[in-house]
Amino acid sequence: xxxxLITVLFKATKKLEEKIKEDTMQHxxxxxxxxxxxxxxxxxxxxxxxxxxKILVPNSSMTYTLDKLTKLNLIERKRDEVDxxxxxxxxxxxxxxKMKEILKEHYIFLDTLTETLTKDEQENLRExxxxxxxxxxx
Numbered sequence: 824x825x826x827x828l829i830t831v832l833f834k835a836t837k838k839l840e841e842k843i844k845e846d847t848m849q850h851x852x853x854x855x856x857x858x859x860x861x862x863x864x865x866x867x868x869x870x871x872x873x874x875x876x877k878i879l880v881p882n883s884s885m886t887y888t889l890d891k892l893t894k895l896n897l898i899e900r901k902r903d904e905v906d907x908x909x910x911x912x913x914x915x916x917x918x919x920x921k922m923k924e925i926l927k928e929h930y931i932f933l934d935t936l937t938e939t940l941t942k943d944e945q946e947n948l949r950e951x952x953x954x955x956x957x958x959x960x961x
Contacts, residue, residue: 864922868913
């Protein structure tokens, strides 16, 4: 029975990921690009390694993503004043404007993905998933 639970969880996760991917693609962004922009929108400035940890993307892929977002004038990288080998990444004014606009719609969209659950069911699910995640060091 436990393996069946994991199968159901995996299938639900894949389906949700597909829907979220479709939503971000409507804004011309893939999931990694959206993840970077969303993280920077909420945290303002992050080191590259912090971004990698936050959105679960390897450093090699992150460089490509950051290069693309820089070319689109959505982010900028600034050398850290203390550790000259490190860079902090932040949104540009254009990046901040774009994310503010996108997130209004995106959060409404995310709510539709769980609208079949009551508020109590949503909270219970959140707590159970956190419990599984913490037990497996996610």
